[in-house]
Amino acid sequence: MLIRNATILTATGKRYEPGFVLMQSGSMAAVGDGNGPDPKAGAVVIDARGKFVTPGIIDPHSHIGVYPVPETTAHDDGNELTDPIGAGLRAEHSFWPQDPAIERAVAGGVTTIGVLPGSGNLVGGRGIVLHLHPRRGARAMRFPGAPEILKMACGENPKRVYGVLKRSPTTRMGNLRALREAFVKAQKYSRDWEAWITKQQKPRAKKPDDKDGADAKPPDRDLALETLALVLRGDILVEWHCYQADDMLAALQLADEFGFQVRAFHHALEAYKIRDVLARESVAVATWDDWWGFKMEAYDGIPENLALITEAGGRAALHSDSAIAIQILNQAAGKALAAGRAAGIKLDEDDAVRWLTANPAWVLGIEDQVGTLVAGKRADVVVWSEDPLSTYARAELVYVDGQLVFDRAHIGAPWSDFELGVRAMPPSKKETK
């Protein structure tokens, strides 16, 4: 499969105009300037003159499938609000693969999402990284080789949810205490397991009443502490919902106390206020372009957030947190780029594409596999009708692992079983022109 004659935005700093992308066996075989190699017999060649090609968009913060549409009580599965330390939970187990929002996200050029539990709990549970192609269950959509990710939350949401229930936490200090207590337990849990493993490995003479030796029972498994122990070992990426600068600083203090790394703050509307700290500590930011004001901790959001973080040497990524916004993340990048430039921040179009692809790939720990158009990576590719940073750009062709999953000119039966018989009318002439 060869796409050529297009403007190729690689998210590596290189731009080929015109250039080509050669896909083979689900991977990118070659990307570069000009027309590319002569296609082999039987190869599909797409002449994409005037069009743009980018890596598939990666949304590191989505609730598709766990808060699906239609919004029914039967499918309200994103927040298990019975224990603020929900570390034993997995979004995978709530994910409804028939969510009609999935196909619409793909129509917006999105190929990978991080599905996270909600933010009502201090530890929301494990998220799951999904490749967007229609499958019957979350496990089959799981991005191959993606690391485990953990959703955590600070600030208003947990204390509001449990405040209503008259249970701790009801304050920010309550938030921090509950988390510290949980990590103290996780430290002991880790020690108990390490001690047991050490004893298992140590050969010793067996006595009939030996309770400490090889016959000793292992510590009881605890799903929540097991997950938190992975955090302490650095074997799960911490994705922390946090808006205010002071809340992020408190979170970093806690991470320091227990010796773990925060992979990314999500939402992080005040990240610009501490962008020097975040860049120094290698903590990424996943955020919107210009959302603000929906709650107190979102009051200081500004449209230059992504640009300022980038200028400071930090790693900024766009996220949607919304089944509507996920369809126009490309526009969000265009807007954030324009806002940054208007503020005098030097940015180029590749920076904006990185906000959509390479940086969210890093947030989810899949940067070695996707996020840039380079030979050897997975062939997650989008062909756009025009510059993807334009309001008018439409994803025309979307490939996941080299497979065409969306073709605007040939929209077939809906992916979702739920929409069978509902979306039965032909698409209008306008939309398919």
Place this chain on the structure above:
Amino acid sequence: MRSRVLAVAIASVFARTASASAEEGPPVAILHARVYVPGDHPPLENATVVLASGKVQAVGINVPAPPGALTLDAHGKVLTPGFIDADTDVGVVDIQMEAAANDTDVRGGPMIPALRMIDGYNPRSALIPIARSGGVTSVVLAPRTHLLGGQSALVDLAGDSVAECVVRPALAQYAHVDEETVQETAGTRSGLWLMLREALEDARFYSTHKAQYDANAARWLRLNRQGLEALQPVLRGEQPLVVTAHRASDIEVALRLADDFKLKLVLEGASEAWMVADELARRKVPVVIDPLQDLPQRFDRLHARSDNAAILSGAGVPVVLSTFSAHQARLLWQRAGNAVRLGMEHDAAIRAITEAPADAFGLKGYGRIEPGAVGNVVLWSGDPLQTTTRVEHVFVRGREQPLETRQTLLLDRYRTLPLARDGSR
């Protein structure tokens, strides 16, 4: 770019007239602009627009700047009417999730037609300059909830007092017949329509039995006196009834209701309106929609689709585009741009946030640049619906407005780190 003459004059005008009425000040002549004019005409190139006494005084190619006018050379950039967001809470809410900072969701109901949104409007809200910075110069403050939610207002986004801002304190009446209201109120949609019919019938009865009512000799009526009074302009066809409904069959019921009571109908939400596009076009019923709402979010909008606006517009329905937002009313341009992306004509999308809302609500002189119209205009660096375009100048009632917002002040404060006040650390 702004001429030095104008820049200096603006500074002095703002310093001098903190409380003066918006219309004061010298005339303004905007030269060499690409001007969007009403109707199907293409934009005028290299045109002059003169603003005086708060209004558009002249528009044309060879119009001279009046003596003493402040001049602004647009260098070919785009001048549009100030955008009108037909359904917002700007100035009524500061922070959505803080009840004390949110006056959008009144308790009581389900029928409170006498409520006036204007009484909750705060002209000093931080949201107002932010909406303006997106080229929005007027908004409809619309009730969000309840079967009969009350009366909206039209305000211009400039001025220090409510009296100064308000254009129409009682613009339209709002009925919500969507899934949320059904669940909160009657439990079934037929039950909800029954309540609405009874309220309208009672209001009609009241209009011919006021003496008996005041003498306590009328039959029981579902609404209180204020409510019955508030529905009179609706029954007389003077005030539109804005019905929020999504399912196509609900829209059909709304049309029957409008026939039965001879109402002036405006539809909002209307996710499935495209399914009855021809009927809406025949009746010329304005439809206010958010073109980004393409999800089957609820069971009353399972047929929501991304080209609703394009289909309606193509069929000849008067389409109005809205953000239905407060904090993000500044993004009305992006809603219109997405309607274009999804198949609507570009000029129709511009009309859908200028002339169309003005016409839907009977706002003479709004949403158009023509002599006698209100002097609400915006100068853009390029195509107003494009991500790369910036708002360069905003005029409300003929006076230029500062583009400073709480957000630009935050940017200025944090433009370089560490802050001076952080000390030596």
